[in-house]
Amino acid sequence: MKRYKLPFSITLKRKYNEINIEQFLPEREEFKDHREITMIEIDNDVHIEIGKFKTFHIDHSEVVDLALRFAIGKHEFRKLAAQLIDLKKNKISI
Numbered sequence: 001m002k003r004y005k006l007p008f009s010i011t012l013k014r015k016y017n018e019i020n021i022e023q024f025l026p027e028r029e030e031f032k033d034h035r036e037i038t039m040i041e042i043d044n045d046v047h048i049e050i051g052k053f054k055t056f057h058i059d060h061s062e063v064v065d066l067a068l069r070f071a072i073g074k075h076e077f078r079k080l081a082a083q084l085i086d087l088k089k090n091k092i093s094i
Contacts, residue, residue, distance in 0.1 A: 019070055021083040028065060040064060056085045 042050070053063050066084060069076055 019076075019080060021080055021087060022068075023055070024066065024080075024084065025062075025087065053081070053085070055086055058084060 050060050050063050053060070062084065063081065066080060070076070070080070
């Protein structure tokens with residue numbers, strides 16, 4: 001099998017190396033006016049999975065923003081999403 005290589009180098013860095021879910025919501029709200037409206041096309045199955053977050057009073061845009069902002073893997077996303085659910089649950093019950 002032939003390996004393909006890009007004819008240039010790419011350096012990818014996370015926007016945030018220290019991921020802190022407690023800072024996510026306040027920061028998201030603070031920069032609300034600076035965010036662009038972005039159309040994202042997602043598969044119907046993914047849309048159904050994201051819809052499960054509605055049960056926990058989490059908006060679809062918060063879930064998508066969490067994934068896009070941190071460019072994280074599946075395991076890390078699940079962990080942060082669980083923390084976000086817990087954080088939102090505690091805010092609602094207060």
